Amino acid sequence: MSNAVGIYAVEDVLLVSIKDDITDSDVIELQDGLSEEVVRTGARGVVIDISALDIVDTFVGRIFAQLSGVAKLLDAETYIVGMRPAVAMTLVELGMTLPESNMALSVSQALRRIRANRTR
Amino acid sequence: MTVPGGRLVATVKLSTDRDVARARQAVSRAFDDLKARAIRKTRFVTAVSEIARNAVTHGRGGEMSIFVHDRPPGVSVICSDNGPGIENTEQAMSDGFSTGRSMGKGLGGARRLADTFELVSSPGSGTVVRMSGTA
Amino acid sequence: MPNRSDGKGLEIIEDDFDAVVNDWIEMQKDEGIQRTDLFSETEIHEQTRSFLRAFIHGIRAGGSVTDFSLEHKSWQELRDVLDDITRERIGRGVPAGEMAGFVLALKEPVFNRLREHYGKKVDTMLDEIVKFGSVVDELALFTNQQFIIEREQVIERQRDEMLELSTPVVELWERVLTIPLIGTLDSVRAQEVMENLLEAIVRHRAEVAIVDITGVQTVDTQVAQHLLRTAAAVRLMGAECIISGVSPKIAQTIVQLGVDVGDVTTRSSIRTALVHAFETVGYTITRRGGEAEQFV
Numbered sequence: 001m002s003n004a005v006g007i008y009a010v011e012d013v014l015l016v017s018i019k020d021d022i023t024d025s026d027v028i029e030l031q032d033g034l035s036e037e038v039v040r041t042g043a044r045g046v047v048i049d050i051s052a053l054d055i056v057d058t059f060v061g062r063i064f065a066q067l068s069g070v071a072k073l074l075d076a077e078t079y080i081v082g083m084r085p086a087v088a089m090t091l092v093e094l095g096m097t098l099p100e101s102n103m104a105l106s107v108s109q110a111l112r113r114i115r116a117n118r119t120r
Numbered sequence: 121m122t123v124p125g126g127r128l129v130a131t132v133k134l135s136t137d138r139d140v141a142r143a144r145q146a147v148s149r150a151f152d153d154l155k156a157r158a159i160r161k162t163r164f165v166t167a168v169s170e171i172a173r174n175a176v177t178h179g180r181g182g183e184m185s186i187f188v189h190d191r192p193p194g195v196s197v198i199c200s201d202n203g204p205g206i207e208n209t210e211q212a213m214s215d216g217f218s219t220g221r222s223m224g225k226g227l228g229g230a231r232r233l234a235d236t237f238e239l240v241s242s243p244g245s246g247t248v249v250r251m252s253g254t255a
Numbered sequence: 256m257p258n259r260s261d262g263k264g265l266e267i268i269e270d271d272f273d274a275v276v277n278d279w280i281e282m283q284k285d286e287g288i289q290r291t292d293l294f295s296e297t298e299i300h301e302q303t304r305s306f307l308r309a310f311i312h313g314i315r316a317g318g319s320v321t322d323f324s325l326e327h328k329s330w331q332e333l334r335d336v337l338d339d340i341t342r343e344r345i346g347r348g349v350p351a352g353e354m355a356g357f358v359l360a361l362k363e364p365v366f367n368r369l370r371e372h373y374g375k376k377v378d379t380m381l382d383e384i385v386k387f388g389s390v391v392d393e394l395a396l397f398t399n400q401q402f403i404i405e406r407e408q409v410i411e412r413q414r415d416e417m418l419e420l421s422t423p424v425v426e427l428w429e430r431v432l433t434i435p436l437i438g439t440l441d442s443v444r445a446q447e448v449m450e451n452l453l454e455a456i457v458r459h460r461a462e463v464a465i466v467d468i469t470g471v472q473t474v475d476t477q478v479a480q481h482l483l484r485t486a487a488a489v490r491l492m493g494a495e496c497i498i499s500g501v502s503p504k505i506a507q508t509i510v511q512l513g514v515d516v517g518d519v520t521t522r523s524s525i526r527t528a529l530v531h532a533f534e535t536v537g538y539t540i541t542r543r544g545g546e547a548e549q550f551v
Contacts, residue, residue: 021141021145022141023137023138023140023141024137024140024173025137054148054158054161054162054165055144055148055162055165055166055169056166057166057169057170057173057226057229058170058226058229059169059173059226079493081493082493083491083492083493084158084162084457085158085159085450085453085454085456085457085488085492086158086159086161086162086163087162087491088453088488088489088491088492089159089162089163089446089449089450089453089488090159090162090163090166090233091488091491092484092487092488092491093163093229093232093233093484094166094229094232094233095229097487097490097491098491099517103490103491103492103493104493105456105457105460105461105462105492105493105494106460106493109462109493110493159450
């Protein structure tokens, strides 16, 4: 995987960090790599940190939506965290509101929510 | 091609997705130089990303020229591709229209995000998009 | 050295500097555009002198009066001085017409001197007058343009300030924000509301944002769309958006308009919205003493 994306396992959660110069092929690689990683590690949660991203366009937005769906099928709860205000406003303008994805303000908030949901 | 009142700051060849990222970076820098607010920059760079990708995936590659304007402060781009051209441009820009695997929000989205947007295309002659965003 | 062939007008200004300054100021007085109410005599003198000085410097730096173009680099100082004078005058409330009048009042003192100097040589005199006159005209035009640009910036700034004032985000509790909307919600204002709210969410690490529409006059399809888009953006940031102040009438309107609010949380009052917000961030309100009656 290119160094624009990093996947780290923290206990039973996979943390995905994305750098701002990500290309379309990096995103596609992430999509393939992440689902394999979920199965390999038996992760129960995935947290994708996009706070470094200035831009999320329709292509990247669509992949994010799919990532959440795929992880859900593999029994891992996915959170997209740290979206910048300007990115959120632009996505709304594009009509991409990611209704199927869980969103959180920060990595720690997402981790808290994953833990809370698992102990329920 | 020149844009009245604009300074050409970069020309980016568009043939791979790496070039799409380069186009985004070049336009980002132009907005940073103008000390634009984040929302202005993000909106326009997102639009640039859409049309640059369109040129790569549907237009067999092309080229993007980036201009900086001082009065009023802003950035404009001209993106031309070597593709087959678009038969029905209005249809292509409506949300939900797609020829490939995309969701079809790209061109219409770019038009909404840019302050001015102009698309010239006809079958067999490639597509040229000019658009601008104020800083 | 100044290019002396460039016109008698310039020569006159140089040789007779103090007298021209005085006449120019007199001229401003006669025209009723010398604002002694806004500027002191000293300030007016200083502005007038620095203007003329910059003019002479421009010529020395190679600026041409015959092919006058204010864009030329030799006129940088003159442009700056004009810029400063314009900005200062706007700051004190001088109207646009007077700004140009200030510059145009330079014509007569110089014309008078040209007339004295050339006497019967009418053709040469007219040439010089035309040449100098067109330079002054261009300077007046420039100040006018500067004036408009400056004004626009002032208006833009005031608009920004007004928008900011009209959309205050208030922290109600830790991680709970509210933005009370009042009046009309057009697309410019909706954009501003969204931006302020999202930035406040980041700043306060807020988990709930209450958009209170009690003070919004009418909710039509467009306003409803703005509200839903705000809610969608808040959700993308990872927070929950509650729209409060939905009166029975507004609720009916929304349904009649066929607007789908999806899963956006709505409440009739900010009070009930706050109760919901407390639950989300992990608090309950209980009455002290007695039977410990819950408000929730």
